[in-house]
Amino acid sequence: MSDTGKRGETILSVRNLKTYFDAEYGLVKAVDDISFDLARGEALGIVGESGSGKSVTNLSLLRLVPTPPGKIAGGQILFRGRDLLQGGEEDMRLVRGGAISMIFQDPMTSLNPLLRISFQIAEALRLHHGMGKKEAKSKAVELLKTIGIPDAERRADDYPHQFSGGMRQRVMIAMAISCSPEILIADEPTTALDVTIQAQILELVKGLSDESTMSVIMITHDLGVVAGLCDSVCVMYAGRIVERAACDELFRDPMHPYTRGLLDSIPRIDSAGRHRLYSIPGAPPNLAGLPAGCAFQPRCDRAMPICGREYPPETALSDGSGAPRSVRCWLHAADAAARSEA
Amino acid sequence: MSDSRALLEVRNLKVYFPVEKGIVFRRRVGWLKAVDDISFSVAKGESLGLVGESGCGKSTTAMAVAQLQRATSGQVLFEGRDLAALSPRDLLEVRRNFQIVFQDPYSSLDPRMKAGDIIAEPMRIYAARGSLAMSEKEIGAKVTSLMDKVGLLPSFADRYPHEFSGGQRQRIGIARALALSPKLVIADEPVSALDVSIQSQILNLLKDLQDEFDLTFLFIAHNLAVVEYFCSRIVVMYLGAIAEVAESAALYERPLHPYTRALLSAVPIPDPPKERLRRRIILRGDVPSPTAERAGCPFRERCSEAMARCAIEVPKPVEAEPGHLVACFLYAGKGG
Numbered sequence: 001m002s003d004t005g006k007r008g009e010t011i012l013s014v015r016n017l018k019t020y021f022d023a024e025y026g027l028v029k030a031v032d033d034i035s036f037d038l039a040r041g042e043a044l045g046i047v048g049e050s051g052s053g054k055s056v057t058n059l060s061l062l063r064l065v066p067t068p069p070g071k072i073a074g075g076q077i078l079f080r081g082r083d084l085l086q087g088g089e090e091d092m093r094l095v096r097g098g099a100i101s102m103i104f105q106d107p108m109t110s111l112n113p114l115l116r117i118s119f120q121i122a123e124a125l126r127l128h129h130g131m132g133k134k135e136a137k138s139k140a141v142e143l144l145k146t147i148g149i150p151d152a153e154r155r156a157d158d159y160p161h162q163f164s165g166g167m168r169q170r171v172m173i174a175m176a177i178s179c180s181p182e183i184l185i186a187d188e189p190t191t192a193l194d195v196t197i198q199a200q201i202l203e204l205v206k207g208l209s210d211e212s213t214m215s216v217i218m219i220t221h222d223l224g225v226v227a228g229l230c231d232s233v234c235v236m237y238a239g240r241i242v243e244r245a246a247c248d249e250l251f252r253d254p255m256h257p258y259t260r261g262l263l264d265s266i267p268r269i270d271s272a273g274r275h276r277l278y279s280i281p282g283a284p285p286n287l288a289g290l291p292a293g294c295a296f297q298p299r300c301d302r303a304m305p306i307c308g309r310e311y312p313p314e315t316a317l318s319d320g321s322g323a324p325r326s327v328r329c330w331l332h333a334a335d336a337a338a339r340s341e342a
Numbered sequence: 343m344s345d346s347r348a349l350l351e352v353r354n355l356k357v358y359f360p361v362e363k364g365i366v367f368r369r370r371v372g373w374l375k376a377v378d379d380i381s382f383s384v385a386k387g388e389s390l391g392l393v394g395e396s397g398c399g400k401s402t403t404a405m406a407v408a409q410l411q412r413a414t415s416g417q418v419l420f421e422g423r424d425l426a427a428l429s430p431r432d433l434l435e436v437r438r439n440f441q442i443v444f445q446d447p448y449s450s451l452d453p454r455m456k457a458g459d460i461i462a463e464p465m466r467i468y469a470a471r472g473s474l475a476m477s478e479k480e481i482g483a484k485v486t487s488l489m490d491k492v493g494l495l496p497s498f499a500d501r502y503p504h505e506f507s508g509g510q511r512q513r514i515g516i517a518r519a520l521a522l523s524p525k526l527v528i529a530d531e532p533v534s535a536l537d538v539s540i541q542s543q544i545l546n547l548l549k550d551l552q553d554e555f556d557l558t559f560l561f562i563a564h565n566l567a568v569v570e571y572f573c574s575r576i577v578v579m580y581l582g583a584i585a586e587v588a589e590s591a592a593l594y595e596r597p598l599h600p601y602t603r604a605l606l607s608a609v610p611i612p613d614p615p616k617e618r619l620r621r622r623i624i625l626r627g628d629v630p631s632p633t634a635e636r637a638g639c640p641f642r643e644r645c646s647e648a649m650a651r652c653a654i655e656v657p658k659p660v661e662a663e664p665g666h667l668v669a670c671f672l673y674a675g676k677g678g
Binding site (some may be wrong): 003039049050076149159164166167194195196197198199200202203221223224226227228234247252261263265267268269270271276277278279280282283284 | 395396482491507508509511537538539540541542543545546549564566567568570572594604605606607608609610611612613614615616617622624625626628629
């Protein structure tokens with residue numbers, strides 16, 4: 001969407017981000033010291049199960065974490081080199097929906113049921129670009145055409161309930177791209193949709209990111225969605241990024257036992273034969289009572305004594321392609337240490 | 343038509359809901375045809391999958407089979423007996439042979455009952471009626487053995503549902519469904535509310551239980567990969583009608599109905615190089631309203647291969663290949 005800047009340069013850099021929540025039963029470290037970079041034009045997937053911290057990460061980026069009980073306890077979110085955590089609320093309002101915009105999982109609760117579709121799309125244009133009513137409305141109709149709403153002139157004056165689930169999610173996307181954002185954050189955008197509608201929406205997002213330098217952060221639990229859309233992936237578990245890799249590399253050679261277990265446990269339509277699926281034992285942990293050491297260690301089939309004592313450091317690996325690849329697991333930390341000694 | 347091996351047979355099932363208007367004088371202005379004339383049978387020991395998108399009628403079908411939803415017309419035969427023709431008393435007796443596992447393990451368990459009581463309740467009901475000869479002690483022993491079978495520590499019997507995780511709650515639901523040693527288990531989206539790493543635990547558990555207890559499954563799901571993994575035969579539904587029925591392997595290797603082809607091509611595969619090479623059939627628009635009066639094939643507006651005939655007649659399922667039924671005029675020459 002935006003033409004400023006070149007593909008490939010870093011646009012967003014998250015450094016040691018910590019987002020904690022005060023709960024009755026103690027401090028919950030929903031996001032615990034995560035760092036990642038996003039390049040212009042890149043589609044980054046953040047994958048995890050419930051409680052992994054993927055949605056809180058996304059809310060933290062736009063400072064939308066409800067405070068209290070939540071607070072961003074530390075770290076930096078550098079957008080074009082400027083720390084978003086330092087600015088005032090007024091600065092943040094200009095970023096939200098402008099340079100960084102967001103689409104949510106449930107398009108019904110994200111749209112105002114009392115306002116016409118065209119008004120809701122035009123609102124952001126009037127706020128961020130100072131457009132007049134008429135101009136904003138005609139731009140809104142144009143956007144509805146871009147995202148494939150048939151008969152857009154007439155449908156623009158409909159209310160959200162007159163649109164189907166898939167069309168509402170298209171409207172959310174129209175609102176999100178209306179101000180030509182540099183980053184589009186999509187939080188489980190297709191989870192509430194049927195598979196054929198999901199395919200339509202993913203195709204639309206892919207098209208938008210291919211034809212511009214807009215970066216996409218796709219937050220999802222579905223590794224299939226990531227495989228079709230993303231350039232790189234962060235896998236989150238219990239508030240931490242446990243593995244980061246280029247998309248192809250992650251699927252070809254998962255390093256973390258959790259990533260590997262997850263990939264082996266999803267049924268897929270292309271699996272010839274009917275071999276038994278792998279199951280990761282146990283359940284995702286309660287963030288208020290994490291075990292000592294590695295959070296995945298109680299479910300891990302390759303746990304070692306050290307895993308129960310210390311949290312593994314981030315080990316940088318090289319996959320030859322030059323893309324950043326890292327894993328937090330003692331299996332690889334030990335390998336790396338051995339290599340550096342040799 | 344009647345199959346001696348069939349444990350369950352559904353014949354020309356229709357479930358219509360009235361669409362009403364008016365506040366004081368309510369009048370019916372139309373019908374919502376949730377299930378419109380479907381027939382299929384489930385053989386003993388097989389797992390039949392019902393798949394389709396939201397609103398296709400798969401859950402209504404399941405509820406009608408379980409007699410939790412009255413059919414507008416048609417028959418549901420369990421071991422040859424028409425369930426709708428039974429007296430409430432007889433139905434209760436037959437019902438112990440078909441039990442249900444529900445989708446949402448959060449709302450389908452009574453929050454004020456302990457896990458052990460939830461699992462024991464079906465046995466207590468039938469014991470109180472005198473049709474199950476089990477003492478309270480035997481029921482307690484059976485609860486312990488069921489909890490063990492579904493992978494729960496029997497010492498958890500005194501805990502309440504909120505003390506369990508989603509996967510554990512679904513295990514309680516499964517233990518309850520198995521308490522009366524049913525022949526048929528109707529599983530309505532049993533894993534779709536669960537985390538990815540828990541889904542395969544539950545699917546594998548259901549498979550193991552099927553082998554151990556010789557169970558037959560009617561398995562309802564929207565996730566085609568899950569159905570492919572679990573089911574031996576699959577019924578694809580669209581807008582209240584059957585589009586295609588086939589053995590699982592045949593359906594995934596040679597989908598015949600244009601809808602099935604589009605549906606399968608839309609399922610993401612967790613393999614980036616493969617994903618890039620796939621040709622996705624993107625369907626236009628949405629599923630039409632099930633309340634609209636319509637003629638012809640339910641899929642025709644979204645079908646890339648629609649012909650003039652499709653707007654006039656409703657295609658009936660024909661056997662395009664042995665054991666492979668498809669309701670589409672593209673295959674009309676090949677069978678019935």
